[in-house]
Amino acid sequence: MNKVNEIIKKGKELSQNNFTLGGSGNLSIRDNKYLYITKSGIRLGDLKQEDIIYLPVNEENFHSKRRGKGANPSIEGLLHIKTYEKTKAKSIIHSHPIFTSIISKNLNKLEISKDGYPIIGNKRIPIIESLEPGSKKLATKVSENLTQKNAVIVRDHGTFVKEESLEKAFKINEKIEELSKKYYLRLFL
Ligand SMILES: [Zn+2]
Numbered sequence: 001m002n003k004v005n006e007i008i009k010k011g012k013e014l015s016q017n018n019f020t021l022g023g024s025g026n027l028s029i030r031d032n033k034y035l036y037i038t039k040s041g042i043r044l045g046d047l048k049q050e051d052i053i054y055l056p057v058n059e060e061n062f063h064s065k066r067r068g069k070g071a072n073p074s075i076e077g078l079l080h081i082k083t084y085e086k087t088k089a090k091s092i093i094h095s096h097p098i099f100t101s102i103i104s105k106n107l108n109k110l111e112i113s114k115d116g117y118p119i120i121g122n123k124r125i126p127i128i129e130s131l132e133p134g135s136k137k138l139a140t141k142v143s144e145n146l147t148q149k150n151a152v153i154v155r156d157h158g159t160f161v162k163e164e165s166l167e168k169a170f171k172i173n174e175k176i177e178e179l180s181k182k183y184y185l186r187l188f189l
Contacts, residue, residue: 003029003036008047010093010166011038015045019095019173025158026074027093029166030084033057037080040072044095057084075134079160082143089146089162093169096158097177099184104155110179125176127153151176 001009007027014020014027025044028037038044039051053073055061062077074080080092103110110125126145131138131154142160145152151161151172159176163169 003031004049004052006166007036007038007052008049010170011044011047013170014093014095014173015043017174017177019097019177020044021096021098025093025095026076026080027166027169028074028077028080028091030057030090035080035084037073037077040074057081076139078134078136079139079142082139083146083160083162086143086147087162088164090164091166091169092160092162093166093173094158094160095173097173097180099180100153100159100177101156103180103184104153104157110153110176110183125149125151125153127155130155130157133157 007029010027014025019025020043024042026038028035033056034054035057036052036054038047039053042051053071055065055073059078059081062073062081066072076094083089083092104127107127109127126149128141128145131141138154142152142154146160146162150163151159153159153176159173161169161173163172
């Protein structure tokens with residue numbers, strides 16, 4: 001499957017799994033010095049070929065593309081680029097899973113349980129302060145964390161997951177939400 005179709009397919013899966021509530025989210029694939037990234041403000045469940053933008057992994061190019069007249073790459077494009085510059089990741093998914101967003105309000109790290117649930121990095125996923133979407137601060141903070149971990153949760157907002165493929169990033173994202181849901185439901189036992 002080509003990279004554009006891969007992004008379209010994963011966008012649909014994220015939407016079907018309710019990972020895009022309260023906003024659209026964004027995803028990308030790196031192909032050497034270029035990346036394919038979703039367009040700004042697009043619903044991930046409705047992605048079409050023309051909604052995937054191809055541009056160099058380069059901050060300057062990103063800013064000029066945002067300033068230009070054509071289709072805008074995602075507002076979090078800078079964050080994707082910074083992460084690709086600092087790591088060997090080939091795919092990034094940003095989404096808004098509901099349980100993860102809720103429990104992140106009161107936690108600093110998401111503990112990983114021992115009953116078959118995710119082992120990611122050194123078993124803890126950092127939860128960082130909520131910073132303005134699309135800001136340089138958020139891009140810097142998240143990309144720094146992604147040099148150490150495969151996933152970061154932004155408090156009361158959502159997840160950023162980097163991996164060698166979209167499929168792997170998707171699975172990690174899914175596990176984080178599953179774990180968060182369990183954690184949340186346990187609060188009522
Ligand atoms: Zn977001």
